[in-house]
Amino acid sequence: MGQARRQLKTQWLSSARLAALAVVLLALVLAVACGNNNDLGARGLQPDGTIIIVGTEFAFEPETIEIPVNEETVIEFRNLGTVDHDLVIEEFGVATGSMRIGSKKTVRFTPTETGEFDLICSIPGHPEAGMTGTVIVVESPTQTPAQG
């Protein structure tokens, strides 16, 4: 009798453990399926090479990005603020146009010179309120000529 009851308890425990494992696995699968790009908390350089920049009142996050010269840069701008914003990098001809609340847009460009360049929200009053950032273009390590 006693033994049978113990066995029953053991079985219950293992199925509870299985259920817990299933929940963890499901969470993992969901996390992978949703991907980083749909995560509203995602910022900066993503595993796929895209740089996510978020605009709010009145700031960009990240405020500074570093990118390699002569290589295509892909920026996804997301307006997570409560008014319209845009993203402009005049030096490289980048302009998302005014973006509605909650919208996002991907822009691509290839910087051809190194240095520091302004990134702004061009909506009147926004740069003055602090909606500015910096794009730092650096020499690409992959383009350093080989020795000899």
Ligand SMILES: [Cu+2]
């Ligand atoms: Cu703005």
